[in-house]
Amino acid sequence: MYDPKQFHDASFIDDAEILSSLEKAKELAKDKVYVRSLLEKAKTCKGLDHREAAVLLEITDPELEAELYSLAKEIKEKIYGRRIVLFAPLYVSNFCINGCEYCGFHKDNPSMHRKKLTMEEIDEEADAILALGHKRIAMESGEDPANSPLDYIIDCMKRVYAYRNSRGDSIRRINVNIAATTVEEYQKLKAADIGTFILFQETFHRPTYAKMHPVGPKSNYDWHTTALHRAQQGGIDDVGTGVLYGLYDYKYEVTAQLMFAEHMEKMFGVGPHTISVPRMREAEGVDLKKFPYLPADDQFLRIIAVIRVATPYTGMILSTRETPETRRRALELGISQVSAGSCTGIGGYHKDIAHPKCENTTQFKVSDERTPDEVLTWLCEDGYIPSYCTACYRQGRTGDRFMSLAKSGQIKNICQPNALLTFKEYLIGYGSDKLKKVGQAVIEKEIEEIPSDKVKELTKERLKKLDQGEQDLFF
Numbered sequence: 001m002y003d004p005k006q007f008h009d010a011s012f013i014d015d016a017e018i019l020s021s022l023e024k025a026k027e028l029a030k031d032k033v034y035v036r037s038l039l040e041k042a043k044t045c046k047g048l049d050h051r052e053a054a055v056l057l058e059i060t061d062p063e064l065e066a067e068l069y070s071l072a073k074e075i076k077e078k079i080y081g082r083r084i085v086l087f088a089p090l091y092v093s094n095f096c097i098n099g100c101e102y103c104g105f106h107k108d109n110p111s112m113h114r115k116k117l118t119m120e121e122i123d124e125e126a127d128a129i130l131a132l133g134h135k136r137i138a139m140e141s142g143e144d145p146a147n148s149p150l151d152y153i154i155d156c157m158k159r160v161y162a163y164r165n166s167r168g169d170s171i172r173r174i175n176v177n178i179a180a181t182t183v184e185e186y187q188k189l190k191a192a193d194i195g196t197f198i199l200f201q202e203t204f205h206r207p208t209y210a211k212m213h214p215v216g217p218k219s220n221y222d223w224h225t226t227a228l229h230r231a232q233q234g235g236i237d238d239v240g241t242g243v244l245y246g247l248y249d250y251k252y253e254v255t256a257q258l259m260f261a262e263h264m265e266k267m268f269g270v271g272p273h274t275i276s277v278p279r280m281r282e283a284e285g286v287d288l289k290k291f292p293y294l295p296a297d298d299q300f301l302r303i304i305a306v307i308r309v310a311t312p313y314t315g316m317i318l319s320t321r322e323t324p325e326t327r328r329r330a331l332e333l334g335i336s337q338v339s340a341g342s343c344t345g346i347g348g349y350h351k352d353i354a355h356p357k358c359e360n361t362t363q364f365k366v367s368d369e370r371t372p373d374e375v376l377t378w379l380c381e382d383g384y385i386p387s388y389c390t391a392c393y394r395q396g397r398t399g400d401r402f403m404s405l406a407k408s409g410q411i412k413n414i415c416q417p418n419a420l421l422t423f424k425e426y427l428i429g430y431g432s433d434k435l436k437k438v439g440q441a442v443i444e445k446e447i448e449e450i451p452s453d454k455v456k457e458l459t460k461e462r463l464k465k466l467d468q469g470e471q472d473l474f475f
Contacts, residue, residue, distance in 0.1 A: 006183055007229035010222045012263045013204050018255050021054045029058035036064070039071055041202040042309040043408070047079060050258040053310040057251045059300065059427065065302075069333055072305040073314045073403025076334040082446075083419035085176075085315070085337040086372065087136040088129050091346050092117045092156045096142030098216030102202070102244060102291070104283030105142045107216065111284045115346040116141075116148055119159050126163040126171060132341045132372045133430035135388045135422070136173045138198065141181035143218060150185050153178055154192045158373040161193065167429055168471065173390035175240070177219065181472035186234025195274050195393050197231045198240035199224075203247040204256030212247055228272070239264075240271040242317070245303065246280030246294035254303055258310050270403045274337070275307055276317040277330075280366065310467035313406040320366040326369060328382065332450025340375040342366055351416055374421075375430050380438045385446055387419035388426055391474040416450055417459040418474050424466050425473075 028034055038052050048056075059065050093116035096105040104112060107341050117125065119308070127135060137157060141148050153176065160171050176189060177198040189197065198429065203209050206221055228239040241260060243253040265271040288294065295303065308316060318327055318335045320342040327338060343349050344366065350470040372380070376386045392402055405411040420443050427439045443463070450456040455475070462473040 001054060007226035007233070007335050008222050011224035013206075013225060013256055013259060015206065018050075018252055018259065021051045021255055022192075022251055024051070025054035026059045028055045029060070029261060030419050032061065032064060035059060035061075038065070039067055039309075042075070042312075045075055045312045045329055047155075048258075048310040049262060049309075050255045053258050054251070054255050054307050056306045056309070057254060059302075064156040068145070068309070069301075069305050070277055070436065072308040072333045073140060073303075074315075075309055079312050079406060079412060080315075080336050081385070081416050081419075081437065082336075082383060083387045083389075083415050084331065084379055085136070085387045085389065086134065086340050086376070087138060087337060088134045088339055088349075089140050089177075089319075089342055089344065089351075090125060090129065090137045090160070090312030091140045091344060091348070092122070092153070093141045093148035094346050095143070095144035095147035096216075097144050098142075098218040099214050100202075100216075101214070102247060102280060102283075102286060104285060106285070107385065109285040114210055116152070117347060119155070121347055122156055122159040123163055123348070124350040125347060126160050130163075130165045130169050130171065131163075131387070132349075133382045134341075134372070135169070135171060135424045136175070136390055137171055138175045138339075140177045141179075143216070150178075150181065150188060154188060154262060157192050157194070163213065169429065172472075173393050177240075180224045181230070183230045183233045186231045189231075190235040191279055196238040196240050196388075197236045198242070198276070199227050199231075200242040200244060200276065201225060201257070201260070202244045202276065203253060204243065204260070205248040205252055208248040225260075227238065227446055229267065232268045237268075237270065238393070238402070240274035240276060241272045241318070242274075244278050244280060245300065246288075246291045248293050250293070250295045250299055250303055254306060257307070261311055261314070266329060272314055272399075274315040274317050275311060277304055277307070277317070277318055277335075278321055280321070281321045283468060290473045297326060297329075299325070304330050304335060305333040311352070313403055320368040324370065324378070328378075331382070331384065338375070340368075372429070372442075373435055376426070376431075377435050377438055380435070380442045385416070385419045385442060386423050386426070386439075387415070388422035389415065389474065390419040391418045394474075395463075404435075413450075413455065416446065417455055420447060420459060421466065421473050423460055424463055425471060428466060 001121045094105045100106050144208040164170050175195040209221045231239050261271040317337040318330050319339045380384050427436050
């Protein structure tokens with residue numbers, strides 16, 4: 001039995017309402033005047049509800065589609081500017097007792113080499129990740145209380161936070177993506193200095209969820225779907241969600257995802273801090289032919305654009321599951337965070353340096369294998385500001401405090417100077433000669449775009465201090 005104080009009722013994901021919204025959307029999308037009224041409403045950066053967003057999913061008129069995509073870009077830049085946050089996933093264990101049909105970690109996969117990192121190996125991974133220039137990680141683990149209980153995850157977090165490389169650099173923010181758990185365990189994660197707690201729903205469609213999760217604790221739809229509610233109860237006010245696109249109809253999933261965000265905002269006063277948009281990819285023991293709902297590239301880009309205009313305040317995350325070309329197009333439509341140089345195996349960062357052909361421990365295959373230096377060069381050449389900023393979390397700008405800044409558009413005034421400072425720090429410590437030249441040009445151009453003269457001058461002063469050997473300067 002569940003503790004009655006723990007959220008475990010996911011009836012707010014109303015299947016009948018989702019289906020009704022989608023059905024009505026088909027007709028409403030034919031009315032260009034109505035669609036344009038929705039775009040005008042979205043332009044205020046106040047968002048759209050799930051019914052309105054469903055209409056945008058049904059647009060077939062090329063002219064309206066172009067207006068939607070243009071608006072998505074406009075909203076993203078109005079809220080967050082041209083900065084793109086960089087991060088890396090760190091997988092600490094692939095032991096798992098779930099039977100998820102889409103995941104290489106599933107318990108019955110005979111080709112999966114099971115492994116969890118020792119504390120010494122955590123040091124090696126932290127060192128290798130820092131050598132790539134990263135300051136923010138997403139810690140990941142399979143679900144297996146016997147092999148990787150919460151205490152193990154917390155020990156891993158403490159070890160990572162404590163590690164310093166030869167330059168004195170350290171990981172400054174650890175987001176955590178692990179299995180649904182209790183309010184009491186979320187309180188422990190909060191005490192361990194978690195950044196954002198992230199949990200992907202995978203699919204909101206109950207019958208598909210049951211099919212994809214035949215065995216294991218993750219098979220409980222209600223307990224899984226209300227995990228972020230319990231995280232909020234446990235004091236974690238920054239939570240992230242996402243759907244694995246390809247398990248079921250993407251229009252249903254986007255509508256349900258937005259319904260979920262509306263419910264979180266109603267219950268706790270803040271919607272999700274981040275929404276991720278992972279798309280099904282190949283993995284050991286997983287046959288993509290069994291997943292007929294995998295969205296095509298044009299459908300996937302529509303997903304991103306609609307979520308951006310419907311939830312302008314949220315950070316949107318895109319991983320190295322996607323190809324460089326898809327990632328380029330997605331950045332134009334609202335993505336604000338990307339991973340770079342990612343490894344989805346256990347001990348993969350250190351192994352990739354020492355033993356390129358390490359044993360198979362990966363959750364899925366990546367599609368963008370460029371190094372962080374190559375990704376940052378590409379971002380600069382495309383007019384973006386790479387950012388390693390972790391300031392909001394460390395300054396207490398989380399939950400409703402962050403959302404008030406994001407919804408008002410004021411967060412950009414903090415993001416832009418912090419992006420420039422953290423990018424400069426990367427260039428000094430880890431940038432190639434080519435990137436240093438390209439990156440310095442970006443910094444010199446973008447610093448003049450800071451609207452506040454006072455902040456502009458302070459940023460210039462702090463950039464000089466970084467050149468003189470100081471580190472970790474931020475607003």
